[in-house]
Amino acid sequence: xxxxxxxxxxxxxxxxxxxxxxxxxxxxxxxxxxxxxxxxxxxxxxxxxxxxxxxxxxxxxxxxxxxxxxxxxxxxxxxxxxxxxxxxxxxxxxxxxxxxxxxxxxxxxxxxxxx
Amino acid sequence: xxxxxxxxxxxxxxxxxxxxxxxxxxxxxxxxxxxxxxxxxxxxxxxxxxxxxxxxxxxxxxxxxxxxxxxxxxxxxxxxxxxxxxxxxxxxxxxxxxxxxxxxxxxxxxxxx
Numbered sequence: 334x335x336x337x338x339x340x341x342x343x344x345x346x347x348x349x350x351x352x353x354x355x356x357x358x359x360x361x362x363x364x365x366x367x368x369x370x371x372x373x374x375x376x377x378x379x380x381x382x383x384x385x386x387x388x389x390x391x392x393x394x395x396x397x398x399x400x401x402x403x404x405x406x407x408x409x410x411x412x413x414x415x416x417x418x419x420x421x422x423x424x425x426x427x428x429x430x431x432x433x434x435x436x437x438x439x440x441x442x443x444x445x446x447x448x
Numbered sequence: 449x450x451x452x453x454x455x456x457x458x459x460x461x462x463x464x465x466x467x468x469x470x471x472x473x474x475x476x477x478x479x480x481x482x483x484x485x486x487x488x489x490x491x492x493x494x495x496x497x498x499x500x501x502x503x504x505x506x507x508x509x510x511x512x513x514x515x516x517x518x519x520x521x522x523x524x525x526x527x528x529x530x531x532x533x534x535x536x537x538x539x540x541x542x543x544x545x546x547x548x549x550x551x552x553x554x555x556x557x558x559x560x561x
Contacts, residue, residue: 339490368549376536376554376555377552377554377555378538378540378552380549380550383549424490424491433479433496433498433504434479434498434542435479435481435493435496435506436481436491436493436540436550437493438483438490438491438492439490440488440489440490441490
C-alpha cells in the first residue's frame with residue numbers, strides 16, 4: 334500500500350516571501366501521479382499542481398512549482414511571492430495508474446501567510 | 449448546475465440512527481469516491497466506485513454502505529451512526545483518462561451526538 338507523509342503540520346510565511354512544503358511517499362509502483370491540493374477555510378478542495386512520475390521536468394503553475402525527486406520519493410511544493418489568499422491546508426496526494434485510480438493523501442500542512 | 453454536489457452540507461444525528469449522505473455529479477465521470485477528513489488524519493478513503501454497480505472498500509469502510517445504481521449518484525449510508533463517525537465527508541469524481549483531475553464536492557459536516 335502506498336503512504337504519503339507530510340512532516341510539517343503547520344508553517345507560516347510572510348507575505349511576498351517564498352515557502353516550501355515537504356512531502357515524501359512510499360511506493361513500489363513506477364507509474365503514478367502526484368498532486369498538491371489546497372483547502373482554504375471554505376473547505377473546498379482545489380487542485381494546485383500535478384506531476385506525472387514519468388516526466389523528469391518539474392511541474393509549474395504560475396507561483397507554484399514542485400521539486401520532484403523520484404529516486405528519493407520526494408515531492409515538495411514551492412510557493413513564490415506568497416499571498417494572503419494562499420493561507421490554507423495543503424495536501425499532498427499520490428495516485429497509482431491503472432486499477433482504481435484512487436488518491437492517497439498525506440495528513441496535510443496548515444500554511445498561514447502573515448501580512 | 450454542472451459539477452459535483454453533496455447534500456446536506458451540515459447534518460446532526462443521534463447515535464444509532466441511519467443517515468445517508470448524497471453525492472451527485474453531472475459529468476458522467478466513471479470514478480467516484482467517498483473520503484472522510486479528520487484532524488490529524490488528512491483525507492481517508494471510505495469507498496470508491498469505478499462504474500455503476502461496481503464498488504469497493506477503501507481504507508476505513510467499517511460502518512458504511514454505498515451503492516451506485518446510476519453513474520451520476522453515489523450515496524453513502526451510515527447504517528447505525530456512532531460518535532466516531534463525526535467528521536467532514538467529501539465526495540469526489542474523476543474521468544477515465546489518466547491526466548484528468550479529481551473534482552471534489554463541498555463536503556458534508558456530520559455530527560453524531
